[in-house]
Amino acid sequence: xxxxxxxxxxxxxxxxxxxxxxxxxxxxxxxxxxxxxxxxxxxxxxxxxxxxxxxxxxxxxxxxxxxxxxxxxxxxxxxxxxxxxxxxxxxxxxxxxxxxxxxxxxxxxxxxxxxxxxxxxxxxxxxxxxxxxxxxxxxxxxxxxxxxxxxxxxxxxxxxxxxxxxxxxxxxxxxxxxxxxxxxxxxxxxxxxxxxxxxxxxxxxxxxx
Amino acid sequence: xxxxxxxxxxxxxxxxxxxxxxxxxxxxxxxxxxxxxxxxxxxxxxxxxxxxxxxxxxxxxxxxxxxxxxxxxxxxxxxxxxxxxxxxxxxxxxxxxxxxxxxxxxxxxxxxxxxxxxxxxxxxxxxxxxxxxxxxxxxxxxxxxxxxxxxxxxxxxxxxxxxxxxxxxxxxxxxxxxxxxxxxxxxxxxxxxxxxxxxxxxxxxxxxxxxxxxxxxxxxxxxxxxxxxxxxxxxxxxxxxxxxxxxxxxxxxxxxxxxxxxxxxxxxxxxxxxxxxxxxxxxxxxxxxxxxxxxxxxxxxxxxxxxxxxxxxxxxxxxxxxxxxxxxxxxxxxxxxxxxxxxxxxxxxxxxxxxxxxxxxxxxxxxxxxxxxxxxxxxxxxxxxxxxxxxxxxxxxxxx
Ligand SMILES: Nc1ncnc2c1ncn2[C@@H]1O[C@H](COP(=O)(O)OP(=O)(O)OP(=O)(O)O)[C@@H](O)[C@H]1O
Ligand SMILES: [Mg+2]
Numbered sequence: 319x320x321x322x323x324x325x326x327x328x329x330x331x332x333x334x335x336x337x338x339x340x341x342x343x344x345x346x347x348x349x350x351x352x353x354x355x356x357x358x359x360x361x362x363x364x365x366x367x368x369x370x371x372x373x374x375x376x377x378x379x380x381x382x383x384x385x386x387x388x389x390x391x392x393x394x395x396x397x398x399x400x401x402x403x404x405x406x407x408x409x410x411x412x413x414x415x416x417x418x419x420x421x422x423x424x425x426x427x428x429x430x431x432x433x434x435x436x437x438x439x440x441x442x443x444x445x446x447x448x449x450x451x452x453x454x455x456x457x458x459x460x461x462x463x464x465x466x467x468x469x470x471x472x473x474x475x476x477x478x479x480x481x482x483x484x485x486x487x488x489x490x491x492x493x494x495x496x497x498x499x500x501x502x503x504x505x506x507x508x509x510x511x512x513x514x515x516x517x518x519x520x521x522x523x524x525x526x527x
Numbered sequence: 528x529x530x531x532x533x534x535x536x537x538x539x540x541x542x543x544x545x546x547x548x549x550x551x552x553x554x555x556x557x558x559x560x561x562x563x564x565x566x567x568x569x570x571x572x573x574x575x576x577x578x579x580x581x582x583x584x585x586x587x588x589x590x591x592x593x594x595x596x597x598x599x600x601x602x603x604x605x606x607x608x609x610x611x612x613x614x615x616x617x618x619x620x621x622x623x624x625x626x627x628x629x630x631x632x633x634x635x636x637x638x639x640x641x642x643x644x645x646x647x648x649x650x651x652x653x654x655x656x657x658x659x660x661x662x663x664x665x666x667x668x669x670x671x672x673x674x675x676x677x678x679x680x681x682x683x684x685x686x687x688x689x690x691x692x693x694x695x696x697x698x699x700x701x702x703x704x705x706x707x708x709x710x711x712x713x714x715x716x717x718x719x720x721x722x723x724x725x726x727x728x729x730x731x732x733x734x735x736x737x738x739x740x741x742x743x744x745x746x747x748x749x750x751x752x753x754x755x756x757x758x759x760x761x762x763x764x765x766x767x768x769x770x771x772x773x774x775x776x777x778x779x780x781x782x783x784x785x786x787x788x789x790x791x792x793x794x795x796x797x798x799x800x801x802x803x804x805x806x807x808x809x810x811x812x813x814x815x816x817x818x819x820x821x822x823x824x825x826x827x828x829x830x831x832x833x834x835x836x837x838x839x840x841x842x843x844x845x846x847x848x849x850x851x852x853x854x855x856x857x858x859x860x861x862x863x864x865x866x867x868x869x870x871x872x873x874x875x876x877x878x879x880x881x882x883x884x885x886x887x888x889x890x891x892x893x894x895x896x897x898x899x900x901x902x903x904x905x906x907x908x909x910x911x912x913x914x915x916x917x918x919x920x921x922x923x924x925x926x927x
Contacts (some may be wrong), residue, residue, distance in 0.1 A: 392841050429619025432584055432691075433681075436611035456654045 322493050327411055327420070330482070334501045339480035341468045341505075344400050345461055348407030353453065355392075356415025357441055366416060373409040381467050385474050399476025407460040414456025418449030454517035458510050465506045469498075532596055534560045534689060534721050535581065540590035542576050549728055550576040551745040554590070558723065558799060560688070563715045566725045567768070568742035576724040578691050581723065594689075609633050609877045612682025612690035612720075616675050616697045620666035626652075626677055627662040633685040635864070651680040655710060672703035679710060683720070690714070690909050693725045708735060716831035733757070754781065784866070785859035787899060788880045788889035794819050797826060798849045801837070804829060804846055817879050818850055825879055825887045827852035856881050859888055867896055 323330075359366035379387075384405065388398030422445045430440050446453070472480025479498045486494025542550045545548040551573035558564055567576040579585040580592060583604040592599045599607060603842040620629050624887055628635075630651060631644040639647075648662055667676055675695060682690050692711070696704040712735055714720045732739050733753045740762075741748045741756070749761035757774055758781070760766040766774070772805040794817040795804055804816060808831065833849040843849050857866050858880045870878055870893060877892040 325756070421819055423617070425615060425617040426619050426621065428584070429613065429615050429617075430621065430632070432582060432613035434605050434607075434636055435632075436605055439636070444621055 319417060322497055326482070326494070326497060330479075330497060330501065333441070333477065333479045333481055334505065337465070337468050337471075337480075337502065338402055338505060340462045340476060340478055341403065341461070341509075344403030344464050344504065345407050345457075347400075347404045348411055348460055348464070352403075352408045352411035352456075353415050355448070356412045356453075357419055359412075359416050359421040360445075361437070363424070370409075370413055370416060373412050376405055377409045381470055383475065385470055389474055394475040396471075396476050398474055399419070399471035399478075403464045403471070406467060407464050410459040410463070411453070411456040414521055415453045415460075418452030418456075419445055420447045421452070451517065452520045454513065454520065458513045458517070461509050461513055462506045463486060465509060466502060469502055531560060533557045533593075534562075534595060536593040537577075537580070538591050538593070540580055540587045540592060542573075542579070542580065542585060543588040548746050551580075551742075554747060556740065556747065556750065558721065560736075561715065561719050562721055563712070563735055563737045564721075564723045564724065565736035565739045566742060567727060567729065567732045567739060568748075569728070571767075572742040573745040573894065574727075574742055575693055576726050576745075578693060578723055581689075581691060582608045582613060584608075603656045609636060609685060610689070612687040613646050614682045614690065614692040614695045616694045618666075618671075618678040620674055620677060620681075621664055625663055626669070629666065630662070630684050631904060632681065632711050633687075637685055639685075647684055649845050651684060654683075655680055658904055666846060668912050672699055672707065675699060675703075675707060676710065678840075679707065679714075683718075688719075689721045689723070694727070695724075696731070697726075697728075697897075702730075707884055711735065729773065733773075741768060757781075781897065782863045783859065784857050784861045784863060784878075784880045784891050785888070787863065787895045788891045789895065790889045792817055792877075792879065792890040793886065795829075796821055796845055797845070797850070799846050801843060801849070803847065805834065815876075816846075817854075817890075818846055819887050825854070825856060825881050825885055826850060827854050828879075854879065857891065858882065862921075863891070863896070863898070863899070866891070870896060 330451050355369070359369055367408065376384075381402075385399065388402050392401060393399035419441075426444065426448075427440060430444050431437075437442070468476070469480040469483060470479050471478050472484055479502050480497030482494050486496075486498060535556075537554050537556040537558075537798065539635060540554040543552075543554045554573075554577055556564075556577075566577060568574055576585055576759050581594075581599075582586050583602075594602070594607070594663045613927065620626075621632075624632075627645075627648050630648045632638075634644045634647060649659055652659055652662060656678065657673060661669070663671070669677065678695065679692075682692075695711075696707050700709065702920060706733060711722060711724070715722050715735075715737075722735075724732075724735060735754075736753055738750060739753055739756050741761075744763055749756065749765050751759075751761075756765065760769055760774070793807065793811045795807055797818055797820055808814065808816060812891070817827050817828050818826045820826055827850045829846055829849050829851060833851060837843045837849055855869070855873075859880055859882050861880075866878065869875070870891065875893070876888040879887060880889045882888050882889055
């Protein structure tokens with residue numbers, strides 16, 4: 319154990335960091351695109367079905383295949399990895415945002431509109447706060463997916479803990495495999511936990527369960 | 528008094544949905560400042576649609592709506608809505624905002640300074656008799672009735688003078704509802720707010736409205752004051768909607784004894800002889816005679832029974848000897864409502880009617896009551912019983 323840490327310690331820290339920020343970037347863009355898109359879709363329910371359908375289809379493309387598909391478009395390295403992970407993060411966030419916004423009581427929306435709120439004010443001050451727990455659940459789900467799949471990024475030169483794990487697989491070195499896997503699991507748990515905390519602060523008092 | 532410009536005028540307003548389904552057609556209605564308009568009708572008759580055209584939540588297909596002299600089509604809907612209070616059945620309090628934030632939504636949209644918002648919220652919470660610390664609570668921490676109180680005051684927070692309410696108390700229990708009805712009535716009466724109120728509860732409409740607008744299949748069937756509606760329902764539909772029982776009651780509510788009494792009752796003066804009394808009874812085929820003095824003041828009555836009792840000893844000679852002074856009488860201004868019960872239940876054949884000076888004016892007979900009931904139920908137009916009043920134009924102002 320100590321030997322392992324001595325030998326791979328610095329590499330482990332670096333690869334963990336690499337995996338973290340690849341995932342974080344993918345997730346960041348995923349949120350930046352999927353949340354507004356999900357909100358927008360509630361204003362166009364017919365388009366919503368199509369868009370969510372497409373996002374669902376993208377989700378079914380095997381992760382390795384999707385990564386491979388990125389190569390002709392973006393070459394190899396971090397960029398194609400981040401793009402692929404970003405695509406994966408979209409669906410859960412998009413779907414949850416849409417569902418969360420949809421389930422806001424239409425009577426409530428009607429009443430705030432009737433009081434003179436603009437569409438944007440209604441979304442910001444009324445609908446998003448109410449939908450927040452559902453949106454956050456989507457984000458947390460995406461975060462866990464993205465962190466674990468970021469391991470595969472190593473295949474196309476995206477770096478991360480996948481490098482250790484695949485080395486271990488190639489060289490029949492179980493300690494490398496385990497040493498690479500544990501940080502992934504811990505990272506997923508820690509991120510999920512922190513997002514849970516964040517959800518609590520973002521969710522209005524009376525929406526908390 | 529100079530005639531004030533109406534607050535709202537609806538001119539031939541129609542809303543036709545896709546497929547040619549007309550939710551409302553050719554609605555004409557004038558709403559004056561201070562009116563309490565109740566829209567009533569069966570489900571799907573277009574009440575909500577009519578109301579929602581007023582704050583542009585629904586755009587009419589044709590026709591125009593003039594608000595304070597301005598076509599609302601030319602007013603920015605968001606600006607318009609901030610000037611018009613809006614209360615719906617499901618209350619619509621925002622769950623994650625506390626009561627203070629909920630109440631001051633529109634003032635906040637209008638960018639009022641904090642201290643002005645605070646003062647307004649405190650003033651309003653006092654108006655509905657809730658403690659000030661309720662402002663810090665969340666909607667879920669209030670009862671349904673309390674929440675709807677907040678819903679109502681929220682519609683006043685930016686000093687809106689027109690308030691739209693769509694079945695606001697439909698989901699509340701009768702006692703809570705009554706309290707809230709009093710609240711909105713006082714808003715109209717004391718604060719001079721104009722209220723447009725959708726309901727399907729006729730009792731509620733009769734109690735609150737200055738004008739009731741009866742709707743059926745997207746059209747106005749009748750628009751009139753509650754009294755007018757009760758006295759002269761425009762057709763069978765309105766009559767059904769009001770209900771026979773209510774009309775009977777309402778008719779009795781406003782009908783006075785003078786209106787249904789028979790004049791020239793059979794009476795005899797105190798000094799006459801019994802012989803002439805019996806003769807009179809035979810002639811008129813009655814078994815009782817009302818007795819008056821020479822100035823027509825009602826003194827009592829004599830009846831066949833006391834005559835028969837006396838016939839054995841024949842001591843009595845004049846009417847005054849067998850006078851029965853215990854007599855139930857009503858005055859000309861007595862409302863039938865207050866005496867119908869007694870007449871019907873005690874099996875009295877008639878009740879004498881006197882004026883303020885106790886002068887005999889007539890009698891209200893059992894059959895007159897029966898006639899009144901009959902008229903109301905079967906709607907005979909040739910009744911002399913119904914008091915008349917200036918007819919109310921559709922959507923016009925209430926007679927002052
Ligand atoms: N968006 C819509 N599309 C098509 N038809 C509609 C729409 N909204 C309302 N309608 C129709 O318009 C008519 C009037 O509806 P409205 O909501 O005004 O009725 P209402 O008198 O308020 O009834 P209720 O007492 O049930 O609330 C109904 O027949 C309804 O089906
Ligand atoms: Mg309705």
